[in-house]
Amino acid sequence: MKDWKILEIDPWIKDYKSDIDLRMEEFKKQKSKLLKKGEKLKDFANAHNYYGIHKTRTGWVYREWAPNAKGLYLIGDFNNWDRHSHPLEKINNEDWEINIKGIRTIPHKSRIKVMIDYGDRTQDRIPLYARRVERDENLDFSAVVLNPRKKFEWTDEKFKTKKDNLLIYETHIGMAQEKEGIGTYKEFEKNILPRIKDEGYNTVQFMAIAEHPYYGSFGYQVSNFFSPSSWYGENDELKSLINKAHEMGLNVIMDLVHSHAVKNTNEGINEFDGTDYQFFHKGEEGNHPDWDSKLFDYAKPGVCHFLLSNIKYWLEEYHFDGFRFDGVTSMIYKNHGRGVSFDNYSKYFSMNTDIEAINYLQMANELIREIKKDAITIAEDMSAMPGMCLPIKYGGIGFDYRLSMGMPDFWEKTLSIRDEDWDMGKMWYELSTYRPEEKRIAYVESHDQALVGSKTTIFRLADSAMYWEMEKDKHSIVIDRAIALHKMIRWITISMGADAYLNFMGNEFGHPEWIDFPREGNNYSYHYARRLWSLADNGLLKYEWLLNWDKRMLENIKDNNQLGNDIFRLWLDNDRKVIAYRNNDLVYIFNFHPQNSYDSFQVPIHDKGEFKVVLDTDDIEFGGLGRISKDYVYESKNLEHTDYDGIEIYLPSRTALALKKVK
Template sequence: MLQLIEDDPWLAPYESDLNTRFNYFNEELARIENKYGSLINYAGRHHELGFHHDTSKKGWWYREWAPAAESLFLKGDFNDWNSESHPLKKKDGGIWEIFIPDKEGLKNFSQVKVQVKGANGTNDRIPAYTRYALQNPQTHDFTACVWQDKKKFPWTDKKFKLKEIKSPLIYECHPGMAQEIEGVGTFREFEENVLPRIKDLGYNCIQMMAVKEHPYYGSFGYHVSNYFAPSSRFGTPEDLKSLINKAHEMGMAVIMDMVHSHAVKNFAEGLNDFDGSGHQYFHEGGRGYHTGWDSKLFDYGKEEVSRFLLSNIRYWLEEFHFDGFRFDGVTSMLYHHHGEGVAFDHYDKYFKEGVDWDAIRYLQLANTLIHELKPEAISIAEDMSGMPGNCRPVSEGGVGFDYRLGMGIPDEWIKLLKHKKDEEWKMMEVWNVLSNRRQGEKTVAYAESHDQAMVGDKTLAFWLMDKEMYWHMRKDDKNLIIDRGIALHKMIRLITSSVGGEAYLNFIGNEFGHPEWIDFPREGNQWSYKYARRQWSLVDNPELKFEYLNNFDQAMVNLLKDNNVLSAQPAQLLNVDETNQVLIFERANLIFVFNFHPNHSVPDYEFWIPKAGKFQYLLNSDDPHFGGHNRIDSKTVVHTSFEKEGGDFLKIYCVNRTALVLKKM
């Protein structure tokens, strides 16, 4: 019996389905190993296809998979864009190839396209395995660039130990919007200006969005066109390597927002109908189109598609030293219905109704490959369905991810802030949302990510303080709305991180309550960058209250890290007081006290604790350094009192809208 079923008896009725899924994976892995020697070799297609310089023959090989194409011609600045002078020859398996001697002028950063003749006519296309593409600033068209790291980037990150990151504290970021200027930031600017901020806050992991080339900037990087190419709008491949190298030198892991769930439908820039067949990389007809995302859907059952995507994983891990991936849109991959309009209220929904077995097998292969190449790598699933076993090892019958995103948590905070008055919040409901997760499957907790910051929604800071943030964020300005917002902003983040999972995520700028939303340049806003940036000057201004939230985030992150809170056993509930809206729990031998009440501050508040002793305050959200009212002396040592019938109790001043963390001395 699979370990997954032994650990969850509710899965017993689905043993046949899980065994079938497990065998489907094992049979494919055995076939791959028998034919290619190993899964790693199988995922080496990028070493064969695309452009590769042959030093012995002094020239470039270019190879392309286009089984239905009638002819392919390479054209570019090296041959004055001649459409006939450099034809490719068709080989076995639908592979086309050509060799171009150095003397003909092809070199690193030469601009090229491949002319493909097929059933859909004759069209200029971007080679599928291109490693760099440039966008014309006038026409906005993309052109492929020949690129190979011939000089070998001087990596200096050998001392970085990924295995030392036991619990990821993730800073989600977008390189283009990381600058204050109203424009597109670069990898170099991010390295110089933003990495030190992240390091100073204490985060140990960066999650980078929009790394791969995408034609429409406003897609946030989720409509990928060129899977092996870092977006040229942020800089060169060497610039990205420099950023990752510097992050490693600072002790921070770097993971990529990996989009293998769909691809841009654009014909000119992407893979859509590359060879004219209509179904080369993607499913044929309606199954190959995601109506909600207006994008194309991969056919994971095809060998060349599987090799393309798995090689993509290997390429980013090896060539750029990424430390893992956050897989976007996993729910869409797992089911033919993509999770749209489906309530996952029964186990049948996970194993019997509309499940895409090819996609599950691909994800199992992907996670197997990731951990073969880099055993300590971080693999995260963005899955809102909650499929059992998604974050269990493949050997146990799972899909193999290390973590899943706790997507229900931010939704609950928004619902509370939007629909309920503060005094209506129920502590047990908050606790259940944060603590309810599958045993043995790790969760990345977060109060808000980029999703909650986009136009059409609001950040937590904006839900809490709204327009008051424009006028009352000076430290000498007393304002009740701002006071409430700052207090709850701190409490929401601390309780989310300390209860909600085994890892924590924050989106760039939200740690200091960045005002407003994110709105990328588009026709509807006159192509403005005003809201596609981060206003660091707000948190850097010592006269503004943003500094308070930044100070608290730094203290919170370091408390979680220094006390190994996220790698400890799940939080244990000690006290629920709905009258005073007090929630108390223990995790990692720390006592967390939250009083969410608008005005109930309770002197000599008494509650049971598991161990007697003297306790000191490690964190006090009411501290003036965090914008609090200084109602508690954080230097106070609290002693337990012994009660004959009930055990040991602590007695503290339980201040309203305040979070406290105590540790036994």
């Protein structure tokens, strides 16, 4: 077997070479099962162009994949929902088809379903490849046939995806508006895109794009994989939004849910042909024990055809620039990673590994590169599977980035203990450690921490004081601490060797309200399912300080090329709660001590020259006390009782600063 480069990059894997060999051997077998000789994955992933309803020269053709069904009938307002007038014919062992004469027979925006005969019963279902699904006043979903007179015209042909130095703004279209209600694609394009651009982010990551019947699922219970969610408006309005983002120079990433599917049969794909195993594992293996959803069987050619075609569809039809793959940990382990501490390599390579799922992710990454060379792929994997972000030809899985899911967990745990007990060594380890040649996306808090039942970083820091003490002219010890640490936590997270950075909308300015989608328990209110941008914009509240900080922090990161670098630790003092390090041309010094300021703190820099502070969290513009001079020149010298050069500097408590060599 081949000596895969992953074994050279990460020597710890050498004991598990047989597992890598098996992974790659099965990958080759699965591709040969799916592809004809000379074919690429992009030639295979065209199910959406064959199945579903399509206009022909003389009318319409509708095809469906339903191997075990006894009969299929196309029904809709075009035939007054006649349940037997338009039967499909079974054309092979798996597929059904009907040809309908006359383009005008099915007008634009006609609502349709397919009645499926299961032998002992019938059920009206949404076509598997429906490209538009809408609900009526009774929340009954139907597919909608699209045949507009004018097709959407893209104007983004000059846009080039920027794959490196990602500053990602994660967002949910429906709750991005300040109104109490569901935001729209149009409103987002007009009101939120300019905001994202102005704040300094270069990539938008959209949650909840594929259709989902329950709005409060955050989009993670997908029912219709080829249908953009109608909760927010028309399909072409999503295209317009992406087109506009590209005009503004923003990448657009889709949160892709191929890890599971909603179990609903009325709206979703579950039991479409009458079996529980058409798409999913049979029996209990096909049910996720925590998510109450269905789990795909990635070994099946029909499932791969469906999901890989779905990837191609979103890339080509909607011009997405890549995907954040949801639930990767759940996919790649047979126990879904539940309750496992991945503290040694044996946990990754064993009978617990779901090789079929790994092979699917490899194919997905290969397909994406075939279609769009510069597309971005991100794995949501909390296990840190070795090779997740290495090229497939190295023996890896092929992602560009992995979300550093340990970082939000670390900050959540840290904020639960006294400031005096924060461990600088653990902080350094959690923020700076990564697998060889793996690109990490750093982030402080996940969107889950903004939901009811959890707490955002600002709420853990300030709690109820957020409601009463955020006016700029009101002094509060609690809020002073919260604002100081909020800035420091975000800055150290993004600057300590991250390859990319992610923020969930509103968290940059410490949005005070949790997210609570409309449900029975809150009288179906949208009061907490929105973002209060005015808090940061009205000029009266301290949220503006945090927003100002976020803008300047990102500006500093970009201007000084701070992403994707190796960092050099200069000093770590757990007793005095000080961390100092160098990233490219900047020297960072963080004093996390809650009380102690240091008049003449000696920091080794190992460099001769003159240095000036270019940014600090104590600036008055960001709600600080203005104790750090931007004009003073720090000249490095041999530090007393040492053999290295450094500077002496005033370090106020709960303050961070960055210095740059000026001479």
